[in-house]
Amino acid sequence: MDAIECIRSLHLVKSFIDKPVEWDILVRILECGQRALSAANLYPFRFLVITNKEIIRALPRHCLNQEGMYAPLLVVVAAELERPERFFGLRGKRLYAVQDSAYATSNIMLAATAMGLSVNLVRAFDEFRIVEMFGMGENVRPQAIIAMGYSNEKPEPRELIDLTHITYFNRYDSKIKRPHMVMRDYAVEVHRVRDEAKAKAKDHLKKLHERFKESLQKSKEKK
Numbered sequence: 001m002d003a004i005e006c007i008r009s010l011h012l013v014k015s016f017i018d019k020p021v022e023w024d025i026l027v028r029i030l031e032c033g034q035r036a037l038s039a040a041n042l043y044p045f046r047f048l049v050i051t052n053k054e055i056i057r058a059l060p061r062h063c064l065n066q067e068g069m070y071a072p073l074l075v076v077v078a079a080e081l082e083r084p085e086r087f088f089g090l091r092g093k094r095l096y097a098v099q100d101s102a103y104a105t106s107n108i109m110l111a112a113t114a115m116g117l118s119v120n121l122v123r124a125f126d127e128f129r130i131v132e133m134f135g136m137g138e139n140v141r142p143q144a145i146i147a148m149g150y151s152n153e154k155p156e157p158r159e160l161i162d163l164t165h166i167t168y169f170n171r172y173d174s175k176i177k178r179p180h181m182v183m184r185d186y187a188v189e190v191h192r193v194r195d196e197a198k199a200k201a202k203d204h205l206k207k208l209h210e211r212f213k214e215s216l217q218k219s220k221e222k223k
């Protein structure tokens with residue numbers, strides 16, 4: 001599976017089958033998380049792998065009882081904030097550490113998808129209870145929980161926002177009339193010109209038909 005196909009295939013599921021994730025596959029997935037980009041190569045993200053079934057069963061109550069958490073394993077992505085703050089101040093603590101953890105989270109989910117696994121992403125949880133539950137220090141903040149395993153679920157395709165609504169050129173909120181031309185997607189332009197030509201031809205034929213009817217009516221009146 002290439003990168004583009006993997007990104008297009010990524011989706012979240014709500015149920016997993018009772019089949020463990022192979023150790024070598026898990027290690028390869030975590031290695032992909034390890035390779036996430038990081039500001040100043042500080043790598044503040046940490047991966048806490050949960051396989052204990054009792055903990056997995058207890059965790060949803062601290063996550064608003066969300067669905068899709070009963071998986072063979074969970075990966076809690078956390079960020080250690082001390083070094084980013086020391087290097088970059090509040091921006092490092094509040095932004096760079098969060099960004100780096102998000103990159104790692106995305107890498108893990110994409111790698112799992114590429115390896116034939118399914119995932120669910122949990123972002124809403126009681127942060128203080130998670131910190132207490134897993135013995136994290138005061139400078140560690142949980143960022144996300146990834147449920148991972150095999151699934152028979154086949155989710156519906158996601159409804160995406162139109163690319164033209166979220167893409168600007170050269171200045172924020174500056175849109176172009178035909179972004180497909182900038183993207184060199186000339187097929188869209190060909191279809192647009194074709195449809196315009198068909199519409200004009202249809203309108204022209206309609207006008208000719210009306211003129212013909214008028215001429216015919218006038219000729220009848222003269223007779």
